[in-house]
Amino acid sequence: MITKKCLVCKTKFIGRSDKKYCSDQCRNVYNNRINAALSKDIRKTNRILRVNRDILNKYHLIGMEQVSLFSLISEGFILTYFTNMYKDSEGKEIYFCYDMGYQLSDNETVQVLEKKKFEKNLMGQLP
């Protein structure tokens, strides 16, 4: 038993060397803070992924399969956020945001793809 300082309320207490909090209450406060920060980060990431997915889906619904990269980005699409990446038979990456995906072409256009159309071809790569 040694004298310790609580990580939450800074009160000094006597306890085992691995004890970090003076009480269950302070331990709960600490864990809630960590969970709140994590939830905020997860919500932010989910929001970005959902925006990406909805932009792709919008083009899919109006039958536009080729979209300029500039259009996507100016609508708020963030290329570095995706849920999965697969490679087609030629080894080219297809990035998915949930059920919608895209593939970059050389001329700065994007091919919009629906995941279910590729599920047969991508068997083995899909979770």
Ligand SMILES: [Zn+2]
């Ligand atoms: Zn405390």
